[in-house]
Amino acid sequence: MTTGGGHQHNKRPYWTSTRLVVAGGIIGTTAATIAAGYNRSNHSGNILADDNSTIEVDDPQTMFLDTTDDSDGNSTGGNINDPPNNPPVTSKEKPTCEHCEKETKAKKAAVKLAVKHEKHIPDVTHGTMKTTTMAGRDRERNWPHPPHHESTGAITLVENAILTYAPHVPPPITRTEPAIVKVNMTSDSVIKRINHDYKYPVWRFGEGVRGPFIRARVGDVMELTYMNKDKTGMVHNIDFHSVEGPGGGSAVTNCETGQTRKCLFKLLYPGLFIYHCSAAPVPLHIGNGMYGLMLVEPEEGMEPVDREYYVMQSEFYVDEPDDPDSEIAEPSYSKGLREQPDIVVFNGKEGALTEKHTLQARVGERIRIYFGNAGPNLTSSFHIIGSVMDKMYRDGSLMNPPDRGIATTSVPPGGATVVEMVPRVPGTYTMVDHAMFRIDKGAVGFISVGGEKEPGIYESQDPPQPCPGCKLHA
Ligand SMILES: [Cu+2]
Secondary structure (H helix, E strand, O other): OOOOOOOOOOOOOOEOOOOEEEOEEEOOHHHHHHHHOOOEEOOOOOEEOOOOOOOOOOOOOOOOOOOOEHHHOOOOOOOOOOOOOOOOOOOOOOOOOHHHHHHHHHHHHHHHHHHHHOOOEEEOOOOEEEEEOOOOOEEEEEOOOOHHHOOOEOOOEEEEOOOEOOOOOOOOOOOOOOEEEEEEEEEEEEEEEOOOOOEEEEEEEOOEOOOOEEEEEOOOEEEEEEEEOOOOOOOEOOEEOOOOOHHHHHHHOOEOOOOEEEEEEEOOOOEEEEEEOOOOOHHHHHHOOOEEEEEEEOOOOOOOOOEEEEEEEEEEOEEOOOOOOOOEOEEOHHHHHHOOOOEEEEOOOOOOOOHHHOEEEEOOOOEEEEEEEEEOOOOEEEEEEOOOEEEEEHHHEOOOOOEEEEOEEEEOOOEEEEEEEOOOOOEEEEEEEOOHHHHHHOOEEEEEEEOOOOOOOOOOOOOOOOOOOOOOOO
């Protein structure tokens, strides 16, 4: 493994036929081999074959954290060498940057103009935003580097992503440097119960209607191995909203049954993003269950909290089974076109977060919910009955400060949000889409909070009463 001198501004893609440039460094032939689809062996001895082969891979559900340094070329991730025709960038001279030079000229011009007109001058050139007024007031605040500036050297760390299914969330990222994060994904289709009336032919990633939660860090490179195991013969792919490039990755992950795709995606922006299948017809692939969440942590990581949960909303459009004795409903494209769902649920089915499956918490704990809306049609008015969101990261952005003291937030189809609450009174808190008729379609989830209440916040002569027939107050 070689390390590169930072600050490269390559116009070519991250991988080429001869070398891979990641974060200004050079990964070399392994990644290039992946990109080119050549065969290689991984650390387990399983063959990772080219795009069109049916192969056996590591069990994608058996994930573990592996921080093996891949620099010796013999451990996780395989052989990483720098090809002789592409020597490492070792010069200590500061590379010139065409973009920056243009930006500097533009800034000088802006300063002249601002002096003339006494306007604010935003400077977003190198990591700090400084807003200068002619009155001499300077205000600095942290401002993320533009993506092309994140060139700090080669990535030598390789790890396997820990993937979890809702409502569980992988543990926080603790490392302070970028890594190549290996993510194994599969797709298939199965018959699953989606509410008290119907079973349904759900299409899914991994083992859940709502795929696995993927957690990484900005600047990481996701090394995706995606295998379509769907025996029906349907083509699937993955569109990651966290990925820059055609189709968010779907353009290079189209898979027929038995095929495997391998891709490298650099994660340029922190935030909470959904991913979904975008094979045609796209609304059916999403509506039938092919979606999930990916968290890209900022460099400084997420603030520690007491509990984290993964919740996704989606809707189903169904026709009655042709066979009156069957419980298996049919997808209804016409209802989808009319945007009239029969079923609206959290985490893939009615009751996924009620009865024995309520989320758990204690008074005084900070609870963070990663909430996504797969749609495919409805905007969610996400609300937690009995709680004000102490923090709410609008649209899942982790580059902006959170909003505070929010009761209800809109989450569009394909969108996400991160919310935090701190319950101060024990009892049941209810997650809903505040378009309230949807509770009768299944969109209800409970958070059961135990512990002693803080005094003076919620007082009554009578204890809380059960609410007969009510779906909101368990
Ligand atoms: Cu699909």
